[in-house]
Amino acid sequence: MRPLMQRVAAVHDLSGFGGGSLTAVISILSAMGIQVCSLPTAVLSTHTGGFADFHFRDLTDDMAQIIAHWQRLGLNFSGVYSGFLGSAQQIASVLHLFDTCTSSTTLRVVDPVLGDDGQLYATMTPDMVTEMRTLVGQADVITPNITEAALLLGQPLTPQMSQDQIKNWVVSLADLGPRQVIITSVPEEDMRGTAVVAFDRETGQFWKVGCSYIPAHYPGTGDIFASVITGALLQGDSLPLSLDRAVQFVSLTIRATFGHNVPEREGVLLERVLPCLNAPVSLSSFELL
Ligand code: PXL
Numbered sequence: 001m002r003p004l005m006q007r008v009a010a011v012h013d014l015s016g017f018g019g020g021s022l023t024a025v026i027s028i029l030s031a032m033g034i035q036v037c038s039l040p041t042a043v044l045s046t047h048t049g050g051f052a053d054f055h056f057r058d059l060t061d062d063m064a065q066i067i068a069h070w071q072r073l074g075l076n077f078s079g080v081y082s083g084f085l086g087s088a089q090q091i092a093s094v095l096h097l098f099d100t101c102t103s104s105t106t107l108r109v110v111d112p113v114l115g116d117d118g119q120l121y122a123t124m125t126p127d128m129v130t131e132m133r134t135l136v137g138q139a140d141v142i143t144p145n146i147t148e149a150a151l152l153l154g155q156p157l158t159p160q161m162s163q164d165q166i167k168n169w170v171v172s173l174a175d176l177g178p179r180q181v182i183i184t185s186v187p188e189e190d191m192r193g194t195a196v197v198a199f200d201r202e203t204g205q206f207w208k209v210g211c212s213y214i215p216a217h218y219p220g221t222g223d224i225f226a227s228v229i230t231g232a233l234l235q236g237d238s239l240p241l242s243l244d245r246a247v248q249f250v251s252l253t254i255r256a257t258f259g260h261n262v263p264e265r266e267g268v269l270l271e272r273v274l275p276c277l278n279a280p281v282s283l284s285s286f287e288l289l
Contacts, residue, residue, distance in 0.1 A: 003078065006234050007035045009070075009101065011063075011082035011094055012223070013042040019267025020047050020220025021084055025227045027270065031277045032231035037077070039066055039097070042086035048122040049219040050265030056123060058086040063093040067100065075101045081230045082135070083223060084113040088127040091135045098138055107233060110139035110178070111226040114148045116185075117217075118157045137177035141233065143226040145185045149173060160187055163289065167206055170199035180239055184225055196225075196247055197289065200239050206289035207240045209247045216258050220267040225250050228277070240286040247285075252276055 008029055014022045026036045041063065045055040080102060082094050098108055112132045115121050120129075129151050136142045136152060150157040153172055161169075166186055173181040182198040193213035199206050225246045232242035253268040260269070 003076075005033070005035050006078040007037060007075075008079040008081055008230065008234070009039055009075075009077045009097060010036050011039045011041060011080070011085070011090075011097065013044055013084045013086065014038075014040050015044045015047040018046040018049075018051065018219060018265060019270060020223040024220055024223045024270060025081070025083070027274060028224065028227040028277065029231050031274050032228075032235060034079075034231055034234055037070075037075070039063060041084060041090055042123075046265075047219050047267075049116070050263075056086075060087045060089050060093070063090060064096075067093060067097050070097075071100045076103055077101055077106055079107040079109060079230060079234055081109040081111075081226070083111045083226065085128070086123070088125060088131045091128075091131040094135055095138060107141065107230070108139045109141045109143070109226065109230045109233075110136050111143045111222065112136055112148050112152060113222070114144075114151050116145055116147050116222070118147050118150075120151070133176060136173070139178045141180040141182065141229070142173065142178045143182045143184065143222075143229060144173070145222055146183055146187070147185075149183045152176070160189065162189065166197050167199070167289065170197060170206065174199055174201040182229065182239075182243065184222065196243055198239060198243055207243060207286050208289045209240075209243045209286050211247055211251060214251075214254055214258055216254065216264055218254060218257065218264050218268045220270075221250050221253065224253060224268070224270065231277070241281065241284060244284040244286050245281065249273070249277060 010025045012022045029036045043057045170181045186195045196209045228246035232245045252273045256272045257268040
């Protein structure tokens with residue numbers, strides 16, 4: 001029997017204030033008509049970007065129990081989508097979830113949340129980087145930002161990258177295992193703005209979508225991006241159209257926020273633009289690289 005609704009297991013933290021993580025994942029996928037089953041990895045008072053003395057509760061032990069219960073219930077997910085993890089040990093749980101509660105058609109998306117702007121996030125350890133290489137190896141789709149791509153590949157991050165170099169990186173990441181690799185925040189050669197660059201190992205195609213430059217950096221936009229990618233792929237969109245939808249939606253959230261005098265650490269005004277996720281696709285700007 002066809003499932004009544006697509007169902008995704010979302011393996012992310014719940015940050016109370018500051019946007020991003022499960023708050024973004026649930027609202028975006030729900031708006032796209034996809035049911036979210038949350039597997040929380042940690043509970044925090046805020047995200048870790050820009051707040052000192054945040055409260056952090058690691059849920060590593062709870063995760064195994066939650067998965068065991070889901071297994072007893074015979075749940076079968078159309079997608080498993082992981083993001084911020086609370087400890088390196090949680091990677092074993094995500095790998096276990098990949099092997100249970102899934103079928104041959106389940107889409108496995110891993111956003112290897114490790115850091116940004118050349119630095120690891122406050123709770124991340126070198127262990128996490130090593131283990132994350134194993135997790136991305138079992139994914140269908142991965143969505144690192146350029147810092148996370150550098151960490152996964154053990155390469156230094158440079159302010160500028162040639163087209164050949166970035167192509168090299170997406171292929172090297174695909175060599176770890178995933179079919180589709182999407183790198184965000186790739187610096188443009190002219191240093192004006194950034195781009196998203198993707199590679200599909202099965203077709204051998206490289207794609208690029210440019211992002212217009214806005215001088216602001218809001219936490220949580222990586223979670224928003226990866227959530228739209230997950231929703232669009234589950235809705236049946238191609239990789240390039242999914243990239244386009246995710247870039248356009250993230251740009252909208254930033255434009256809805258920029259201009260208000262809100263501290264960047266409070267994140268974007270996601271709720272202001274959520275309904276746009278249901279607008280018909282009207283323009284696209286992807287390019288073949
Ligand atoms: O946006 C990624 C993310 C998710 N969850 C927490 C974070 C961050 C990035 O800083 O701190 C708790």
